Structures are given as C-alpha cells and as structure tokens.
Amino acid sequence: MAPQIDAVILAGGMARRMGGNDKGLVDLNGQAMICHTLDKLSSQVDNIMINANRNQAQYEQWGYRVFSDEDSGYLGPLAGMVTALKQTQAEYLLVVPCDCPMLPDDLAQRLLAALTEKNADIAVASDGEREQPVVLLLKPQLAESMQAFLDAGERKIDFWYRQHQVAIESFADQPNAFVNVNTPEQKQQLAQQIAK
Numbered sequence: 352m353a354p355q356i357d358a359v360i361l362a363g364g365m366a367r368r369m370g371g372n373d374k375g376l377v378d379l380n381g382q383a384m385i386c387h388t389l390d391k392l393s394s395q396v397d398n399i400m401i402n403a404n405r406n407q408a409q410y411e412q413w414g415y416r417v418f419s420d421e422d423s424g425y426l427g428p429l430a431g432m433v434t435a436l437k438q439t440q441a442e443y444l445l446v447v448p449c450d451c452p453m454l455p456d457d458l459a460q461r462l463l464a465a466l467t468e469k470n471a472d473i474a475v476a477s478d479g480e481r482e483q484p485v486v487l488l489l490k491p492q493l494a495e496s497m498q499a500f501l502d503a504g505e506r507k508i509d510f511w512y513r514q515h516q517v518a519i520e521s522f523a524d525q526p527n528a529f530v531n532v533n534t535p536e537q538k539q540q541l542a543q544q545i546a547k
C-alpha cells in the first residue's frame with residue numbers, strides 16, 4: 352500500500368516584496384494564488400494543511416485545516432514546517448510554498464521515490480540548476496531535530512537539512528514548475544504567461 356503523505360502549504364510569511372499583501376490570497380488570473388497550489392496538490396496527497404499567520408478565516412474557505420506557527424515571531428519557513436511536522440499523523444510530509452503556482456503534477460511521487468531509493472530522511476526538489484529549499488518531502492520524526500535547530504537560533508533551512516540524509520530530485524524536465532512569485536511584477540509576468 353502507498354504510504355500516507357500529508358502536505359502543508361506555507362503561507363505564513365510577511366510577503367514584504369509583495370508590499371505586505373498576503374501572498375497566498377493575492378489574485379492570480381481570477382483565483383487566489385494558493386488555489387493554484389491546492390489544485391496542483393489535491394490529487395497527489397492524502398490531506399492538505401494550510402499554514403498561515405494572518406487572515407486565517409479567509410484561508411479556511413477552502414475547507415482545509417489552517418494553523419499558525421507555534422512560535423509567532425515570524426522565524427521563517429522552518430517555523431511553519433516544524434508546526435506541521437508536529438501535527439501530521441502521516442508517514443511523510445510534503446512541504447511547498449504558497450507562491451509556486453506551477454508545481455509538478457508528479458511532485459510527491461518523485462520525491463518519495465528519490466527518498467526511498469537513497470534511503471534518505473528528506474527529499475528536496477531541484478529545477479535542475481538550483482535546489483528549491485522549501486519544496487521537500489520529509490519524515491515527521493525530524494520534528495525534534497528541526498525544533499532544536501530553531502531553538503539554537505538557526506534559521507537557514509539548507510543548513511538544517513544538511514545534518515540529515517538528503518536526496519535531491521531534479522525536475523529539469525519541467526523548467527517552469529518552480530516559478531516563484533515574490534513581487535507584483537513577477538505576478539504580472541506569470542499571469543500573462545498563463546493567459547497565453
């Protein structure tokens with residue numbers, strides 16, 4: 352039987368480059384940005400959770416569980432991830448950001464295959480050139496290690512995952528899949544691309 356995979360969509364950042372507008376909720380071609388991500392993930396995993404530190408009521412409209420960071424200090428993506436790791440009952444947690452609306456349709460499946468093949472604890476996606484540090488699959492048993500890393504004042508996710516067995520899965524076959532929307536200009540550009 353296939354192992355159970357839960358996903359968390361990280362929407363807990365301050366979105367300063369988006370003028371402070373909650374990135375998951377900004378409109379991209381008639382839908383909130385997070386809707387594009389929800390569409391991509393819904394057939395890939397067993398349960399989806401949304402991690403948001405404001406506008407929770409709005410995020411609840413899609414019917415998924417919404418939770419905020421256990422530590423409310425905006426410590427960065429790891430703060431959302433560690434909270435999700437403590438909540439999931441699944442065998443694996445898939446983590447994605449809310450600002451990558453074009454994620455691969457075979458993301459979970461390929462990360463799981465890479466993790467299993469390498470006997471790793473974490474599988475991180477790459478676009479063929481660069482690692483995508485907040486697109487990863489990991490085991491919930493790592494919650495304690497991640498919490499200790501945060502408690503030590505560390506914030507950089509790639510430093511954390513290098514303490515563990517990591518598999519990198521290249522999605523060089525889908526060069527557009529990790530387009531990242533951080534600014535209004537990038538959003539405008541992607542909107543035009545999608546509309547074509």
Ligand SMILES: Nc1nc2c(ncn2[C@@H]2O[C@H](COP(=O)(O)OP(=O)(O)OP(=O)(O)O)[C@@H](O)[C@H]2O)c(=O)[nH]1
Pocket residue numbers: 361362363364365366367368369374402403420424425426427428429430431432447448449450485533
């Ligand atoms: N839970 C949680 N997620 C965060 C936090 N900071 C960033 N993220 C998420 O991590 C992902 C990648 O971060 P960025 O693209 O830099 O997003 P951001 O920090 O909101 O945006 P900027 O302020 O413009 O850097 C996004 O999905 C963010 O929502 C945080 O403190 N808590």
Ligand SMILES: [Mg+2]
Pocket residue numbers: 448450531532533
């Ligand atoms: Mg980003």
